[in-house]
Amino acid sequence: MTGNIFDEALERATLFRNKEHLRHSFRPSHLPHRDREVEQLSFNLLEALRGQIPSNMILYGVTGAGKTAVTSFVCNQLVEKGEQIGRSVHAITVNCRQIDTQYRVLTHLGNSLLEDHEVDEIPFTGWPTDRVLNELVRRMEQRQGVYILVLDEIDHLVRKAGDDLLYNLTNLNSSLNKARCCVIGISNDLKFTDFLDPRVRSRLGQQDVVFNPYVADHLRDILVERASSALRDDALDEGVIELCAALAAQEHGDARCALDLLRVSAERAEMEGSPMVGMHHVRAAQSQIEADQITPVIRSLPSQQKLVLAAVLLAERSGAKGIQTGEVYDIYDQACLHVGKSSLTPRRVSMLISNLDMLGVITARTVSRGRYGRSKEIHSSLPPNVDAERIISESDDDLAPLFAATYRRQTRL
Ligand SMILES: Nc1ncnc2c1ncn2[C@@H]1O[C@H](COP(=O)(O)OP(=O)(O)O)[C@@H](O)[C@H]1O
Numbered sequence: 001m002t003g004n005i006f007d008e009a010l011e012r013a014t015l016f017r018n019k020e021h022l023r024h025s026f027r028p029s030h031l032p033h034r035d036r037e038v039e040q041l042s043f044n045l046l047e048a049l050r051g052q053i054p055s056n057m058i059l060y061g062v063t064g065a066g067k068t069a070v071t072s073f074v075c076n077q078l079v080e081k082g083e084q085i086g087r088s089v090h091a092i093t094v095n096c097r098q099i100d101t102q103y104r105v106l107t108h109l110g111n112s113l114l115e116d117h118e119v120d121e122i123p124f125t126g127w128p129t130d131r132v133l134n135e136l137v138r139r140m141e142q143r144q145g146v147y148i149l150v151l152d153e154i155d156h157l158v159r160k161a162g163d164d165l166l167y168n169l170t171n172l173n174s175s176l177n178k179a180r181c182c183v184i185g186i187s188n189d190l191k192f193t194d195f196l197d198p199r200v201r202s203r204l205g206q207q208d209v210v211f212n213p214y215v216a217d218h219l220r221d222i223l224v225e226r227a228s229s230a231l232r233d234d235a236l237d238e239g240v241i242e243l244c245a246a247l248a249a250q251e252h253g254d255a256r257c258a259l260d261l262l263r264v265s266a267e268r269a270e271m272e273g274s275p276m277v278g279m280h281h282v283r284a285a286q287s288q289i290e291a292d293q294i295t296p297v298i299r300s301l302p303s304q305q306k307l308v309l310a311a312v313l314l315a316e317r318s319g320a321k322g323i324q325t326g327e328v329y330d331i332y333d334q335a336c337l338h339v340g341k342s343s344l345t346p347r348r349v350s351m352l353i354s355n356l357d358m359l360g361v362i363t364a365r366t367v368s369r370g371r372y373g374r375s376k377e378i379h380s381s382l383p384p385n386v387d388a389e390r391i392i393s394e395s396d397d398d399l400a401p402l403f404a405a406t407y408r409r410q411t412r413l
């Protein structure tokens with residue numbers, strides 16, 4: 001009898017106890033180093049348990065600072081306590097990166113207030129905004145109680161669609177009699193309020209909470225706790241958690257990044273059949289994650305942007321280091337000619353260089369060259385396992401000839 005292809009894999013010892021506990025979607029019930037933020041949120045939301053209206057809030061902080069985790073934890077506790085003491089408190093969260101127009105957010109809120117037996121959904125298009133708002137108010141009034149409306153990643157929606165949604169939602173209480181509501185906006189962008197009308201800003205920002213980035217020690221404690229339920233005892237070699245924490249601390253203190261590193265390291269160790277996650281697995285995981293992140297960025301660059309990047313890569317291929325803007329331009333200009341594209345002005349190319357720098361694909365450092373003025377020194381900054389030439393050639397047929405051996409010979413690059 002022939003075996004099943006999964007037999008061997010199933011018998012292999014696994015390093016995980018529960019891999020879900022290392023995923024972003026997992027909502028831990030204890031959040032190390034966020035006591036102050038939990039306290040600020042719960043102190044305000046406590047009003048809901050007294051039947052009062054909590055202040056509207058804005059929560060700020062870089063990605064992976066625990067904003068979503070803290071809010072979801074506090075809201076769950078709040079709703080649970082409400083049920084225990086017979087106070088009707090509802091928390092509804094909308095992710096405004098996924099649901100990213102005013103209309104869709106309002107329908108989502110309205111439809112999440114439907115009871116199981118009800119079928120009169122608000123349609124996903126077609127109604128005037130006022131009608132959706134009236135319907136939302138009607139349903140809130142019917143069910144009564146205090147509503148906590150959490151608009152996660154609200155900066156994304158406001159940048160795209162303006163602040164009408166916030167204007168309307170922070171004004172709901174004036175139409176409500178039996179129900180009450182408060183709005184919590186969560187933003188990854190500290191400058192988000194610059195996009196708001198001052199009236200909306202003052203109505204929404206009654207209380208601001210800033211989530212500072214985690215430092216390495218915080219991330220270590222977070223990882224230790226998550227790892228204890230996610231991985232088997234003795235699955236981690238000494239120093240593994242510290243390394244994941246240190247690397248993620250360099251990445252603006254992102255807990256998400258720390259968790260990814262630990263999860264991917266453990267997956268790699270397990271795939272190799274290694275009994276333990278070692279430091280080298282973390283290093284390998286880091287370059288795998290970096291490559292996975294940067295590849296789609298390069299692939300989706302506009303054609304001209306790819307040409308500028310190609311110019312930097314071609315110069316470096318020929319051994320040049322720290323190339324100046326002018327040299328990049330010359331190579332870029334030749335490259336355009338070769339693939340039959342018209343070239344942009346040096347000024348525009350200089351802007352494209354800054355843009356590539358911002359995306360983290362290259363670094364452009366301004367250097368002073370004495371009486372010759374200032375110029376930029378440019379290096380590619382791609383992880384070693386990313387083959388940018390291949391990504392450019394495969395994603396843009398027109399540019400493939402640039403990396404053909406004949407072209408490099410012909411231009412003596
Ligand atoms: N203090 C913490 N303790 C445990 N896990 C945390 C903590 N802070 C963040 N995390 C985890 O890190 C990941 C990212 O956090 P998240 O709340 O989504 O960040 P943000 O919303 O600020 O981008 C989630 O998986 C979350 O559970």
Ligand SMILES: [Mg+2]
Nearest residue numbers: 067068069152
């Ligand atoms: Mg979040």
